[in-house]
Amino acid sequence: MGRTSFCRYLFYTLIAVLMLSVFSGCSDSAKSPDRLDISPYTTLFGENVLVFDETMDPEGIRTILDSINQQQMYNEFGPERYALLFKPGNYEIDVTVDYYMQALGLGRYPGGVTIHGAVQSTTTTSSNNIPNKVTTMFWRGAENFKVVPKDGEMIYWAVSQAAPYRRMHVAGDINFDKGSWASGGVLANSLIEGRAGLTSGQQWMTRNSAIGFWEGGNWNRVFIGVEGAPEDTWPDKPTTVIDKTPVVREKPFLTYTESGGYAVFVPSLQREASGPSWRDREEDGELIPIAGFHIAFPEKDDATSINKALANGKHLLLTPGIYKLDKTLTVTKPNTVILGLGLPTLIPQKGKIALATADIQGVKLAGFMVDAGPGLSPTLIQIGTVESNADYPDNPISLHDIYCRVGGAWAGQAETTVTINSNYVIGNHFWLWQADHGVGTEWMDGQNKHGLIVNGDHVTIYGLFNEHFQGYQTLWQGEYGRTYFYQSEIPYHPPSNEVWNDAGKPGYASYKVADSVQHHQAYGLGVYSFFSGEPTVSNKVRLENAMEVPDHPGILIQHISTFAGLNGNINHPINGLGPATKSGELKLYDGFKGRQ
16 A cells, blocks of 8 residues: 655665565576576576476576565565466475466475465565564465465464465465564465464455454455354444355466466356355366467557457467567357466556457456556546347356556546446456556656446456555446445545545546445445545545435445544445544444445
């Protein structure tokens, strides 16, 4: 969440650059990857996708991993991207995952790749005299490993947004922060045999997992379909528990088959599910050979070549890197899979939409980022057309680990980042972010209005992180929508309520359900305000409502957390109801149910 001032951010960035330059020359193990011989570790996926197997020299693997870690540990807004793939086998190693790194086990099930050690994210930042600050530990991920900690040591996955721990089996304990000021995150489709929890973490979502027990946390914790979830004792503790996940498709993943080839497994749709999809049962789904994919490389492919492959019925695998697009990537074939390795990043040029789908069934989009480009895009991702009206409840479009940014690495503009027009779409973890630090963060640097607009009906989203846009962060206009876990900070820098107001009301609600909507549900929502600068009587900014929903019988909002930081007053949690939240306060509100 980055609560440093811009000057402090530049200061720490300078320190990071200096440290990185020292690391790069101190020893062979700290050389950058392009100065090491990485050829034994590369395959058809290119030099930024490194593949390891258990027959390789462990020291050689450690040297490569150390080199990438030294390059990426402070590289918050750099262009480098990496995927680390481990073929089935046993490894005695610690795998540390830093910025724009993704560690993936290639087994059909998590036990296929067993790490004796750790698959971890450790803190590398500090600011405002806060050591081990985790609120900017973004853009990384770990999937599909069994981890056996050495000597029973705690595993640390210290992260904030856009850093899922997914399809994991930890034969021990795990903590999702390490130190102070943590702000994340997501555990999904995983088994934790021991304790899972937080020390200082502000919020967390756990879905379709099994845990020994949960401990800790501060502002907002949501458990959906979790065996071993804590007791729901709201408002004594800000915990929301939903016993079953109503409908979900787990994320597609790359695997290495027994016959010696790569393939992508696409899990089947599940209803009323709890616990991991892969535990103690054969997992239903489709195995797609890698030959069915167009493997894209940022240095070779452009929108024309990718669109040609999609039009010819190919699935798409995006290798790590930056893809500047002069045209929209257009998905017109049902059941198309687009899977990113190592957080590839799409950047539309000339005000284009980066990626758009037709109103078709079964499309799966997973594991990539979209940055706003220099021209004003109407949206960065568009699902379905404005005229969409088809219903595919048994084979919906699904989006998994999708991250959109406006600013941060470079200045950009977008009216909205994700627009969902189709019905029955499933969202499986989004982070939609107007940058609060980095480049392009000032109020007038670039146009941005919404993180998410939902026009389709029966849309369900699990893990919606949506922050800092100038209008409604989320605008929901479709019927029968559902959100399970919401985390949002309103913008840091509104110049005044004269500039930032909604038809006379101070500020824009973070979560807005349109007045025309008759049916909507949302569970476990956290809305936070941190207005920067020194307020005066004339410019003191406040927010009237964290949420606004219509007062109809089909509206149900359960559990709202509000927190106000520096100068961050929120007048009401929802619809002019509930107490004000003043600087330094956490307030818990039961929610809202429309009048019968």
